[in-house]
Amino acid sequence: MTWNEMREIQPLVAQMLVNSFKKERISHAYLFQGDKGTGKREMGALFAKSIFCKEKEGAEPCLQCRDCRRIDSGNHPDLHWISPDGQSIKKEQILNLQKEFSYTGLESNRKVYIITDADKMTTNASNRLLKFLEEPSRQTTAMLLTENSQAILNTIRSRCQILAFQPLNSDRIVQQLEGQGVSESNARILASLTNNLSEADELQQDEWFANARKLVIQLVEVLLNKPQEGLLFINHQWMPHFKERQQIQIGLDMIMLWFHDLIHHNLGREQAIVYIQEKEKRNQAALRWTRQSVTHSLSLILEAKRKIDQNVHPTLVMEQLTLQLQR
Incomplete structure (x- = not known):
């Protein structure tokens, strides 16, 4: 350089x-x-x-x-x-x-x-x-x-x-990823997860990331429409995919991005939204979660991330978080 x-x-x-x-x-x-x-x-x-x-x-x-x-x-x-x-x-x-x-x-x-x-x-x-x-x-x-x-x-x-050293401009990373053929939707998520272009590229090429994104949206759907099945989903679908602590942290970060999108939606900042393909689900979620409850949900997710760092059992952390997000 x-x-x-x-x-x-x-x-x-x-x-x-x-x-x-x-x-x-x-x-x-x-x-x-x-x-x-x-x-x-x-x-x-x-x-x-x-x-x-x-x-x-x-x-x-x-x-x-x-x-x-x-x-x-x-x-x-x-x-x-x-x-x-x-x-x-x-x-x-x-x-x-x-x-x-x-x-x-x-x-x-x-x-x-x-x-x-x-x-x-x-x-x-x-x-x-x-x-x-x-x-x-x-x-x-x-x-x-x-x-x-x-x-x-x-x-x-x-x-x-x-x-x-300041965090990299996410718009710049999005542009570079799109220039490599990554979809705008995936580029926005990747740029929000990491400031490192090579890390973003590695994630994009890993089938694990594509499945992780699907599971995040499925978890949101469960919380919205079938909250009684939340623990079943965590044990049978979420945990078998997010096996390592670092993977769980990425999954929690992706859930946080969803709730950040709800805040942007409520404030009319559509250009800041990451999950751009999930407009219908976001409209539905905006009726379910108030701005106050979204803010509370973000604090719960941050607490879950801290517990993962402190080596609390991952399944217990995710079960507790799911129950808290259902309320």
């Missing part, structure tokens, strides 16, 4: 980093914080290219030279990526990084390291990194990437320039 392309995705962050090149004020450490799929990793790679590219014009790397190509392939000797080893980033990984940085750069005196999922550092790893940051070298640049900056030590955060 070029800086112009990154400006379209993250205009503020991209401009701040480009300005740091123009003013020759590259910080020794950056903290990129933002949701998954907002371009943190791509921004880190592009920034590294701008640092190492010998053919760049201003901040814009050429993207063709040996340095740029090796960064793309993950083989640049002076750029080090660190990611969780299993569930966490361990002290040994930071120690190995420090050891690497004690050597003279192979290509130049500059060194760059990028830590993905930086919030997953163990306490020992965090403390070791803190000592590293406390003695910065002017020739060293660190980028810490995280979806959860609050889980990072305040002492580490205070030594970084914090750059907040």
